[in-house]
Amino acid sequence: MRDTGPVWAFDLGMDRTGFAAGAPGERPRSGTVLLRRRGEPRAIAFGNFIAFLQAEWSREPPRLVAVLKPMHLGGFSNVAEGKGGRGGTSEAAVRASYGQNGILEGMCVRFGAPLEELHEMTVTKHFLGTGRIKAERGRSARDTKKHLMIVRCHQLKIFGRDKYDPDRAEACAAHDYACAMFCRTSVSMTSLHFFGEQPR
Numbered sequence: 286m287r288d289t290g291p292v293w294a295f296d297l298g299m300d301r302t303g304f305a306a307g308a309p310g311e312r313p314r315s316g317t318v319l320l321r322r323r324g325e326p327r328a329i330a331f332g333n334f335i336a337f338l339q340a341e342w343s344r345e346p347p348r349l350v351a352v353l354k355p356m357h358l359g360g361f362s363n364v365a366e367g368k369g370g371r372g373g374t375s376e377a378a379v380r381a382s383y384g385q386n387g388i389l390e391g392m393c394v395r396f397g398a399p400l401e402e403l404h405e406m407t408v409t410k411h412f413l414g415t416g417r418i419k420a421e422r423g424r425s426a427r428d429t430k431k432h433l434m435i436v437r438c439h440q441l442k443i444f445g446r447d448k449y450d451p452d453r454a455e456a457c458a459a460h461d462y463a464c465a466m467f468c469r470t471s472v473s474m475t476s477l478h479f480f481g482e483q484p485r
Contacts, residue, residue, distance in 0.1 A: 290348035294460035303452030305460035309468035351463035354402040412458040
């Protein structure tokens, strides 16, 4: 891994992909990229994702790239229409999810950056203090987790309280974990500590 360049992290989705990029220990630049409009073929999303990465990484190649690990193949057997337009038939869902991950893997090789696949529960435990989130206040467990990720980003001042973007928040959590695990420093380690956490 090179010693210079930003750490990049992604929460991949076919319609919208969250990203966070920045030096370890600093608040990352983050946002969500619209890759296709609803109903457009996945090839549009793939092409736009390639174009986004090429444009961004040509300016400054990443030192490290992290992404939330895709769903295990067995989990696609009963996938319904869901986040980012990745639902539908299991074949379509697999081709969309693994196709996007394949693009990221190839672009990392092209730009000489290592790619780390992160387990969602591990990232959640790092960022929220627990990996198992229960449903609350009329939200499902998954929606509760997304809400708490956004709240945590607001508390750490990673992005403004006027922004409520779960894809962006998931990417920021992955970025924070990757910086802590592979670069030994992150925003959450240096700025704010919950649940009796101590800087490592």
